Amino acid sequence: MSSTSPARPKIIRGSVLLYRGLLALGPGAFRRDYSIPALQDFRQCLIDAHRKRGFFGVIALWPLLFGEALSGLLAAYSREFFGRKQAILPTIRRSMIAAFWAFVLFGIAIIALGRITDPAAPFDAVGRVHPEVGVAYSIIVYSWEIALLAIMLGGLPILFVALKRAIPGGQLKALQLFAIKRRHALVLLGDRAADHDMFPGLSAGDGIYLRSAIMHCLQWLHSRATFARHRGQFRGHRWRHYALRLRDPGNHCLALRSGTAQ
Amino acid sequence: MRQAHPDPDAMLPLTSAVFNILLALADGERHGYSIMQEIAAQTKGKLRIGPTTLYRSIKHMLEDGLIVEADERPDPALDDERRRYYRLTDLGQRVAVAEAQRLEQTLAVARSKSLFRNFMPTAPEKGA
Numbered sequence: 001m002s003s004t005s006p007a008r009p010k011i012i013r014g015s016v017l018l019y020r021g022l023l024a025l026g027p028g029a030f031r032r033d034y035s036i037p038a039l040q041d042f043r044q045c046l047i048d049a050h051r052k053r054g055f056f057g058v059i060a061l062w063p064l065l066f067g068e069a070l071s072g073l074l075a076a077y078s079r080e081f082f083g084r085k086q087a088i089l090p091t092i093r094r095s096m097i098a099a100f101w102a103f104v105l106f107g108i109a110i111i112a113l114g115r116i117t118d119p120a121a122p123f124d125a126v127g128r129v130h131p132e133v134g135v136a137y138s139i140i141v142y143s144w145e146i147a148l149l150a151i152m153l154g155g156l157p158i159l160f161v162a163l164k165r166a167i168p169g170g171q172l173k174a175l176q177l178f179a180i181k182r183r184h185a186l187v188l189l190g191d192r193a194a195d196h197d198m199f200p201g202l203s204a205g206d207g208i209y210l211r212s213a214i215m216h217c218l219q220w221l222h223s224r225a226t227f228a229r230h231r232g233q234f235r236g237h238r239w240r241h242y243a244l245r246l247r248d249p250g251n252h253c254l255a256l257r258s259g260t261a262q
Numbered sequence: 263m264r265q266a267h268p269d270p271d272a273m274l275p276l277t278s279a280v281f282n283i284l285l286a287l288a289d290g291e292r293h294g295y296s297i298m299q300e301i302a303a304q305t306k307g308k309l310r311i312g313p314t315t316l317y318r319s320i321k322h323m324l325e326d327g328l329i330v331e332a333d334e335r336p337d338p339a340l341d342d343e344r345r346r347y348y349r350l351t352d353l354g355q356r357v358a359v360a361e362a363q364r365l366e367q368t369l370a371v372a373r374s375k376s377l378f379r380n381f382m383p384t385a386p387e388k389g390a
Contacts (some may be wrong), residue, residue, distance in 0.1 A: 023314075037346055041295040041313040065312045072314030080324075209297035 011058045012046045017068060026073040027080045101178070122126035137191055186218055270360040273326065279311050279319045284328065284358040289379065291332045293345040297306065323354070328354035378382065 008016075019042050023035045042065060049057035166174040180188075276284070286292060286300035294316055302310050311319075323329045332347040350358070372378055 026314075030318065030321065034321065036292050038313035038317045040345070041316070044295045045298070045313070064310060065356060068312035069314040072312070072318050076314075107389050 009050060012050060013054055015046055016043050022069050027076050031078045100151060103151050268302055270357040273357050274361055274364055276361045279315055281361050283319055283344055284354055287350045291347045291348050291349040
């Protein structure tokens with residue numbers, strides 16, 4: 001179609017170029033699926049406006065078209081990042097809850113530690129001899145209290161919303177929020193195994209390398225498993241894509257998407 | 263694509279763009295630019311949506327199962343082959359009706375208020 005279309009006025013070509021650039025800033029999924037029809041309709045709007053009112057008709061459309069393009073792309077980004085009906089992705093939600101509970105457990109451990117060391121006045125004896133230790137301990141305690149308050153303020157609403165959404169799905173769904181995945185459990189076990197206490201021959205530095213290697217192996221295994229699960233969807237896709245691009249450079253994306261290509 | 267939602271009321275209220283797209287498709291299949299023109303016509307130019315808003319709304323509506331992409335073109339010989347046509351689904355029709363009923367109910371409430379009586383010539387007067 002584009003090869004047979006007549007030469008357009010410069011103002012239309014310039015506007016289309018500008019709009020194309022604006023669309024290129026949009027989210028990938030939207031760009032892939034809708035940039036071609038959106039560009040086509042945008043061009044059609046400008047052609048109609050130019051036919052009716054000439055150059056100034058096109059200029060008059062700019063605030064509407066570019067304004068809505070900007071706001072629309074921002075909204076598309078917002079949806080991509082935060083979702084529309086679900087405020088946060090389940091994985092992120094689960095991770096945040098896990099982090100929240102981890103911090104609560106850490107807080108309990110700190111309290112326990114404080115009670116064990118010096119229930120009446122923590123590090124008092126040491127603090128008298130070494131004031132810098134006392135100051136450091138106070139800083140740690142105050143920091144922990146501020147961080148706990150922030151996490152409670154931020155974490156409790158997340159926990160509340162997550163539970164509220166999960167409860168209608170059944171008790172199991174609510175419990176699943178607090179469960180960790182097998183992959184995460186393996187990472188934790190691997191981490192423990194890499195601890196130099198379990199392998200006396202390893203230094204702390206070696207343990208870090210071993211942990212990193214275990215995590216990379218698990219990640220690789222996970223990606224292989226995901227690919228194997230969806231292999232049917234990927235089969236032949238790449239070759240089809242190249243063949244279509246060679247045959248019709250302008251139209252291969254649409255044809256591929258709609259499944260009309262042979 | 264998501265499964266058809268059993269309860270159209272759960273999808274209300276619709277945004278102005280989505281409701282007008284549903285209305286534009288109520289008479290049959292249309293492509294993007296035709297939808298934009300129909301919306302401008304049916305709102306007497308008061309609502310004009312651009313291509314970005316249109317396709318963003320279409321994307322959401324496809325995901326929600328309110329519309330589907332039509333396989334056949336009304337007139338393949340005359341039309342640009344790259345154009346995509348959309349049509350209402352059964353759920354889309356039910357959601358459009360539910361939204362219209364909701365707006366009608368709101369309008370009835372507005373008409374019953376004395377504040378609006380002087381500004382709405384079509385409002386039925388008591389005892390008339």
